[in-house]
Amino acid sequence: MRGIFVTLLAVNVLLLVWGFIAREPAVVELAPIKAFKYGGVAKLELLSEASGVNPPVSLQRSTAIDQPPTVDSLQDNKPLCEMVGVFKDQEQAGLLLERLEAIDIVAEIKEVELPAGSRYQIYLPPAPSRKAALRKLTELQAKKVDSYIIPKGNLENGISLGMFSQEVLAKDHLKKMQGIGLEPKMNVIERTYWEIWVMLAPGEGKKMSSLAWSRVLEGLNDIERRQNFCLDVAS
Known part of the structure; x- marks a missing residue:
């Protein structure tokens, strides 16, 4: 009895499966796709195709640098002269000058002023009189301040508080004097020295x-020759 029931159940299952397989699938119809119309939209146009419009030009940054006009040196047109020196005195220079004149060479003795550096003087402004300067000097020396009265020149009757070859030292001393209640100033003195040369005329x-x-x-020791810009040598 149980065997018959199982057999019938299996047959029913097979029939059910066959029914699903044999059934035709339903056809699904898709709605036709309508073409999209670009109504009211203007046609795109490249810049290079547009009439009256030039294609873009790439901008290049100029690498040229404006150079200022060359300024000629004031000495460019000044001739060079032969210089002989340095002589210890006018007499020694005169000996060479005589020898040059003997062979028809035009030359002249020149005294040349050259810079010798700066000096820095710390001072108190000039007093109205010599007596007033002496009184001030006495006060300073009582405080053991090294000082002296300036005897002549633009700072006559002023009080010198020191002379220095370096500006930094002079400024330090200036602050030191200010620290004891003084009101000093600094005077820069440009020093020069002179050299004696014999200068030949241009072209000589x-x-x-x-x-x-x-x-x-001959016989003139430690004398050198050099070329320099002419210094108004007589021709």
């Missing part, structure tokens, strides 16, 4: 050979 050095130079400089 070209007339001199090595032999000629050796003869005119």
Whole structure:
């Protein structure tokens, strides 16, 4: 009995499965796709295709640098002269000058002023009189301040509080004097010195050979030759 029931159940299951397989699938119809119309939209146009419009130009940054006009040196047109020196005195320079004149070389003795550096003076402004300067000097020396009265010049009757070769030292001393109640000032003194040279006129050095130079400089020790811009040498 149980076997018959199982057999019938299996047959029913097979029939059910067959029914699903044999059934035709339903056809699904898709709605037709309508073409989209770009109504009211203007046609795109490239800049290069547009009439009357130039294509964009790439901008290039100029690498050229404006150079200021060259300024010629004031000495460019000034001639060079042969210089001989330095001589210890006018007499020694005169000896060379005589030798040059003997061979028809135009030259002249020149005294050249050259810078010798600066000096820095710390001082108190001039007193109205010599007596007033002496009274002030006495007060300073009582405080053991090294000082003296300036005897002449633009600062006559002023009180010098020190002379220095370096500006930094002078400024330090200035602050020190201010610290004891004084009101000093600093005066910068430009120093110079003089050298004696014999300067040949423009172009005269070209007339001199090595032999000629050796003869005119004979016996003159520690004398050198150089070229420099002419200093109003007589021609």
